[in-house]
Amino acid sequence: MKKVxxxxxSRLPQYYHCVEELYQxxxxxxxxxxxxxxxxFTASQIRQDxxxxxxxxxxxxxxxxxxxxxxxREILGLNNRxxxxxxxxxxxxxxxxxxxxxxxxxxxxxxxxDSDPEKIGSQVGPVHIMDxxxxxxxxxxxxxAMAVLTVPRSVAPDMAEKLADLGVSAIxxxxxxxxxxxxxxVVVEQVSFADSLLTLSYRLSEKENDAE
Amino acid sequence: MKKVxxxxxSRLPQYYHCVEELYQxxxxxxxxxxxxxxxxFTASQIRQDxxxxxxxxxxxxxxxxxxxxxxxREILGLNNRxxxxxxxxxxxxxxxxxxxxxxxxxxxxxxxxDSDPEKIGSQVGPVHIMDxxxxxxxxxxxxxAMAVLTVPRSVAPDMAEKLADLGVSAIxxxxxxxxxxxxxxVVVEQVSFADSLLTLSYRLSEKENDAE
Numbered sequence: 001m002k003k004v005x006x007x008x009x010s011r012l013p014q015y016y017h018c019v020e021e022l023y024q025x026x027x028x029x030x031x032x033x034x035x036x037x038x039x040x041f042t043a044s045q046i047r048q049d050x051x052x053x054x055x056x057x058x059x060x061x062x063x064x065x066x067x068x069x070x071x072x073r074e075i076l077g078l079n080n081r082x083x084x085x086x087x088x089x090x091x092x093x094x095x096x097x098x099x100x101x102x103x104x105x106x107x108x109x110x111x112x113x114d115s116d117p118e119k120i121g122s123q124v125g126p127v128h129i130m131d132x133x134x135x136x137x138x139x140x141x142x143x144x145a146m147a148v149l150t151v152p153r154s155v156a157p158d159m160a161e162k163l164a165d166l167g168v169s170a171i172x173x174x175x176x177x178x179x180x181x182x183x184x185x186v187v188v189e190q191v192s193f194a195d196s197l198l199t200l201s202y203r204l205s206e207k208e209n210d211a212e
Numbered sequence: 213m214k215k216v217x218x219x220x221x222s223r224l225p226q227y228y229h230c231v232e233e234l235y236q237x238x239x240x241x242x243x244x245x246x247x248x249x250x251x252x253f254t255a256s257q258i259r260q261d262x263x264x265x266x267x268x269x270x271x272x273x274x275x276x277x278x279x280x281x282x283x284x285r286e287i288l289g290l291n292n293r294x295x296x297x298x299x300x301x302x303x304x305x306x307x308x309x310x311x312x313x314x315x316x317x318x319x320x321x322x323x324x325x326d327s328d329p330e331k332i333g334s335q336v337g338p339v340h341i342m343d344x345x346x347x348x349x350x351x352x353x354x355x356x357a358m359a360v361l362t363v364p365r366s367v368a369p370d371m372a373e374k375l376a377d378l379g380v381s382a383i384x385x386x387x388x389x390x391x392x393x394x395x396x397x398v399v400v401e402q403v404s405f406a407d408s409l410l411t412l413s414y415r416l417s418e419k420e421n422d423a424e
Binding site for chain 2: 004007009010012013014016075076077078080082090091092094095096098099100101102104105106107145146169170172185187189190191192193194195196197198199200201202203204205206207208
């Protein structure tokens with residue numbers, strides 16, 4: 001598989017949602033023109049992006065939806081389910097446990113951890129909350145690939161380093177600060193609420209300036 | 213102000229964090245080369261991006277941090293504080309109320325709304341939760357510019373339409389589904405947990421393929 005540029009990577013989830021929608025509506029084939037209408041990218045951009053991954057279209061036919069779906073799922077790593085744990089069961093952690101569909105994104109959530117005795121042992125969403133003191137032992141036995149990090153900011157860098165030491169391959173970082181794991185062999189994907197709201201603020205100012 | 217391409221817009225929050233850090237450490241001037249080291253973009257890219265906004269650098273001197281910060285804050289709309297409300301005080305809404313710094317992103321949070329009698333009247337973070345039945349009246353009086361949408365998915369499109377009818381200029385959408393407000397004059401910025409986790413899944417697969 002070739003190295004893919006980050007703009008293409010950022011379009012992958014949108015391709016996936018779109019093709020999943022076509023697949024769920026029993027659509028058999030789709031042209032790059034139709035994909036362009038659905039996604040707002042140019043047809044040529046879409047053909048170019050797909051070509052980067054080996055191009056699964058046929059000239060004059062378009063794309064076979066089932067194949068396209070399989071290939072995009074393969075690229076995204078969704079055909080092999082990976083295991084995950086969640087660390088930090090405050091409001092945000094609990095929101096994810098209760099409402100977020102990990103399986104649709106290729107992950108099976110094994111367990112969740114917290115240090116609060118009132119939370120330990122209780123069931124939230126599909127899992128029971130375990131004592132974070134048991135994390136070392138649990139990681140050694142279950143070897144989850146990914147950890148969702150929803151601990152308070154003050155303990156986040158230490159917990160991230162501990163998780164790296166215990167062998168996670170990836171951290172989904174909700175903490176809103178840098179985890180300083182650049183030198184570790186760990187994929188870190190950050191959900192930055194602040195960057196999103198700054199973007200909204202920009203777009204709102206732009207709109208107000210246009211209106212003036 | 214010129215129209216700015218979306219790749220530049222996506223880099224704006226990173227520019228802001230970086231310049232804010234320089235400003236907080238009392239740094240007076242900075243070159244595009246230093247900004248490049250801090251951000252990982254090329255110096256030429258940075259000069260080009262800043263030129264789009266009117267270019268506030270001086271040949272051979274670099275950028276005056278205080279001016280740069282002011283200009284980036286101006287572009288992001290942070291020099292004029294806007295008002296916001298939050299609708300839906302479940303776990304995710306409460307996590308934002310308790311922990312998220314709205315003011316750092318240019319917003320002042322006025323109030324929060326929910327339909328649960330047990331929540332109405334209680335204080336969460338800096339605000340009291342109000343009865344969502346009072347939303348119409350409140351919006352007419354306070355005219356908040358933005359609404360944070362953290363309601364359950366089942367009621368999200370209706371609530372989004374109601375908020376548009378009541379005059380919000382922007383919605384920060386945490387619901388994880390499309391709000392279908394394309395025909396309305398409302399800026400919608402979506403925080404998509406799924407897209408973030410799909411990207412993580414991609415990067416994790418890529419890493420595993422590289423290791424093979």
